Amino acid sequence: MSVTTVDATSSHILDNPAWAALTGPHAHFAERIGRAARYHQDVAPFHAVSDEDDPRAWADLARLVGPGGTAAVRGVTEAPDGWEVVSLGHGVQLVDTSLRAEPDPEAVRLGPQDVPQILDLIARTEPGPYRRRTVEMGTYLGIRHRGRLIALAGERLRPPGWTEISAVCTDPDHRGRGLATRLVRAVAAGIKERGEHPFLHAAAANTNAIRLYESIGFTLRCRTVFSLVRHTGAAALERTA
Incomplete structure (x- = not known):
């Protein structure tokens, strides 16, 4: 399949859209601890961290989901210490x-x-x-x-x-x-x-x-x-x- 990419450097907010939504227009749907947030589970299954390279964000997400808890996140192929990847899905934006x-x-x-x-x-x-x-x-x-x-x-x-x-x-x-x-x-x-x-x-x-x-x-x-x-x-x- 041939696809054409678009220069969206001005649209970097889309690199982490769930976080931007949960800390912006959808904040009223959010459960948040510091650098981690998720939608109320009867609204959507999505979670987000402010920066996937920040250990503090993952620590906050751990507190949010609890031991053994799962999180649906974007852009993560290798989980940090204390986490494991259960499944991966490839997509396009x-x-x-x-x-x-x-x-x-x-x-x-x-x-x-x-x-x-x-x-x-x-x-x-x-x-x-x-x-x-x-x-x-x-x-x-x-x-x-x-x-x-x-x-x-x-x-x-x-x-x-x-x-x-x-x-x-x-x-x-x-x-x-x-x-x-x-x-x-x-x-x-x-x-x-x-x-x-x-x-x-x-x-x-x-x-x-x-x-x-x-x-x-x-x-x-x-x-x-x-x-x-x-x-x-x-x-x-x-x-x-």
């Missing part, structure tokens, strides 16, 4: 460079009352992690057919000045109609209306999705790794001032 954003007349705003249908669609399509209160992270839009939710897209991480488009999925019986593209454009319209920039993540192996996103105006910014790490309790790190 794409940013909007020429997306045509526009509202969709069939798209409806989804809320807490729609969570059962959202979770049902998520379970059938597996676009990524979604929790009971994820819908509160931003605007989620859906398209229904005969009362049933058949397509979904919404807003997840919100580092200052940026909003991630996530949970893009379509019922298998209704694919091939461009519903996902329409919802991505509609969600992006709301993001741009606030003066923010859309970005998104995709699994590196999902080349079809990456091609689709590139075809509608997203450009690869970087490749990344998503890791699940476990605090082993060994070689416990002492926090230093």
Whole structure:
């Protein structure tokens, strides 16, 4: 697959988007100890440290998750002392460079009352992690057919000045109609209306999705790794001032 990278040196905040969101626009969803933070577990499964090379940040994360606790973090391939990598997932981060954003007349705003249908669609399509209160992270839009939710897209991480488009999925019986593209454009319209920039993540192996996103105006910014790490309790790190 051929991909084009984009110079995003001015967008370094996206190097650690969960931390930027949890200490910024999503601070009200955060549990934080010093240099480590995580979303409330019924909102999202993500954790973040201020600097993955700072032992003090990992010590704070250890306190946050407790002995034997796990953390879903970005950009870590080798765990520091006192931690082990449980699993790795390779992904890509794409940013909007020429997306045509526009509202969709069939798209409806989804809320807490729609969570059962959202979770049902998520379970059938597996676009990524979604929790009971994820819908509160931003605007989620859906398209229904005969009362049933058949397509979904919404807003997840919100580092200052940026909003991630996530949970893009379509019922298998209704694919091939461009519903996902329409919802991505509609969600992006709301993001741009606030003066923010859309970005998104995709699994590196999902080349079809990456091609689709590139075809509608997203450009690869970087490749990344998503890791699940476990605090082993060994070689416990002492926090230093």
